Amino acid sequence: MNCPPTPPRNSLCIVSQWNMTNPDPSDIYFDSFRDPDRVCRLAACIRRELAGPITLMEVCGTHTMSVHRFGLRDLLPTELKLLSGPGCPVCVTPNNYYEQVRLLAQNRDVVLCSFGDLLRVPGRDGSLEDLRVNGADVRVVYSPAQALEFALMDPLKKFVFLGIGFETTAPLTAAVIESAQNECCGNFFVLSGHKIMPPPMRALVESGEVAIDGFLCPGHVSVITGDAPYRFLAEEKGKPCVIAGFEPVDVLQGLLMLIRQRNERRSAVEIQYTRAVRPEGNPKARELMQRVFCESDDDWRGLGRIPLSGLRIREEYVAYNAAQLIPPVEIPPEDLSGCICHKILRGIALPNECALFGEICVPDRPRGACMASQEGTCSIYYRYGR
Amino acid sequence: MCLAVPMKVTQIVGPNCTAEMSGITARVRLDLVPDVRVGDYVIVHAGYAIQRLDEQEALETLSLLDELSAHAAEE
Numbered sequence: 120m121n122c123p124p125t126p127p128r129n130s131l132c133i134v135s136q137w138n139m140t141n142p143d144p145s146d147i148y149f150d151s152f153r154d155p156d157r158v159c160r161l162a163a164c165i166r167r168e169l170a171g172p173i174t175l176m177e178v179c180g181t182h183t184m185s186v187h188r189f190g191l192r193d194l195l196p197t198e199l200k201l202l203s204g205p206g207c208p209v210c211v212t213p214n215n216y217y218e219q220v221r222l223l224a225q226n227r228d229v230v231l232c233s234f235g236d237l238l239r240v241p242g243r244d245g246s247l248e249d250l251r252v253n254g255a256d257v258r259v260v261y262s263p264a265q266a267l268e269f270a271l272m273d274p275l276k277k278f279v280f281l282g283i284g285f286e287t288t289a290p291l292t293a294a295v296i297e298s299a300q301n302e303c304c305g306n307f308f309v310l311s312g313h314k315i316m317p318p319p320m321r322a323l324v325e326s327g328e329v330a331i332d333g334f335l336c337p338g339h340v341s342v343i344t345g346d347a348p349y350r351f352l353a354e355e356k357g358k359p360c361v362i363a364g365f366e367p368v369d370v371l372q373g374l375l376m377l378i379r380q381r382n383e384r385r386s387a388v389e390i391q392y393t394r395a396v397r398p399e400g401n402p403k404a405r406e407l408m409q410r411v412f413c414e415s416d417d418d419w420r421g422l423g424r425i426p427l428s429g430l431r432i433r434e435e436y437v438a439y440n441a442a443q444l445i446p447p448v449e450i451p452p453e454d455l456s457g458c459i460c461h462k463i464l465r466g467i468a469l470p471n472e473c474a475l476f477g478e479i480c481v482p483d484r485p486r487g488a489c490m491a492s493q494e495g496t497c498s499i500y501y502r503y504g505r
Numbered sequence: 506m507c508l509a510v511p512m513k514v515t516q517i518v519g520p521n522c523t524a525e526m527s528g529i530t531a532r533v534r535l536d537l538v539p540d541v542r543v544g545d546y547v548i549v550h551a552g553y554a555i556q557r558l559d560e561q562e563a564l565e566t567l568s569l570l571d572e573l574s575a576h577a578a579e580e
């Protein structure tokens with residue numbers, strides 16, 4: 120194989136300085152996929168095999184996090200350009216969703232249950248945290264199941280779970296709606312902002328705004344979907360796709376697999392993250408998701424309205440749909456002045472091209488969603504100093 | 506946001522299980538992953554197991570990689 124000798128552990132290989140303090144050394148799921156030796160060897164292979172400039176998109180915010188958190192960028196050649204895609208659900212949720220949340224919060228018997236990530240996202244009239252300061256009952260939950268537990272304990276209030284997330288998270292929301300039905304719980308609702316990943320990937324490729332040579336596909340979305348949703352990218356559009364995990368070894372191996380596909384002039388959907396992703400995905404989770412939700416046109420911050428990209432609660436489950444508690448909202452999906460999140464999410468601008476970045480807009484006082492979300496590109500660039 | 510972590514199942518009670526990782530214990534729902542057994546590793550997202558991890562596959566990925574890096578070291 121065409122790989123150079125392993126480079127000495129010099130400053131380039133900052134990963135060798137991670138401290139490996141896992142109590143169970145035999146644990147292959149943790150240590151092995153962070154092993155500095157493997158990371159350095161893979162990086163060397165990438166440097167050796169890359170035969171010219173290449174632009175790859177990591178679709179998923181968690182991949183962007185791994186690249187920066189583990190310092191992988193510094194191990195990679197500059198000719199390898201990495202773009203962050205629309206893969207953080209918090210960032211792509213448009214303002215009109217937050218406007219619905221604001222209307223719900225005006226209802227004094229409503230308790231909003233939200234993942235922590237959503238709290239600081241600035242909407243047109245402030246964030247969820249501002250709503251809480253102004254007296255709304257906003258509770259942070261780590262799981263949709265926890266929101267249902269609250270509802271069962273306090274039947275006099277209406278509990279609304281703010282359901283955002285892609286295929287990874289939507290089946291959980293579907294499961295909790297079924298649980299609510301089984302428990303005959305009449306005070307539990309979901310405001311669905313769930314979305315699916317392949318339509319925006321198609322939109323990005325078809326817009327032609329950025330030239331993308333291949334996709335690092337989201338591992339945890341694919342745990343549910345399997346490899347089928349990306350096949351059109353490989354087969355129709357000729358784009359190499361690799362479904363990768365999130366540890367440093369996973370990310371680098373995924374990138375190497377993409378480079379090899381291009382070197383061999385192939386485009387296929389390959390799975391690097393085989394320990395978690397089966398080609399057929401998780402059929403049980405998908406079946407549940409399809410029973411509760413149907414696909415509908417939906418708005419994305421940065422990408423506008425995309426056909427059949429959102430998940431709406433089906434009529435059969437309308438009793439659990441929080442949208443029935445408020446009038447329909449019609450506001451433009453994007454209206455935060457000065458923020459260029461909409462360009463960043465399409466891969467056509469980087470955070471430091473935003474005049475507000477790092478000065479007016481910082482993680483503690485975010486002006487746009489990409490700074491408010493932990494996995495937002497602006498937040499990652501700010502925290503990891505790029 | 507769709508962070509998901511591997512955890513080891515230590516006890517199963519109905520649709521719930523107890524799972525642990527590096528000394529942290531959590532209650533995890535099993536609605537989406539049938540036929541989980543005590544001792545299995547599952548991947549957990551927002552309080553739900555979303556898939557069983559396949560140890561054989563993990564080992565295979567690693568040995569493929571190491572084969573590749575052995576070549577890297579030789580040349």
Ligand code: SF4
Pocket residue numbers: 457458459460463470473474475476477480481485486487488489490491497
């Ligand atoms: S730095 Fe802030 S204002 Fe600028 S694009 Fe990012 S989130 Fe928006």
Ligand code: SF4
Pocket residue numbers: 178179180181182206207208284285287337338339340494506507508
């Ligand atoms: S795993 Fe899903 S939610 Fe998490 S960053 Fe990737 S695409 Fe986004």
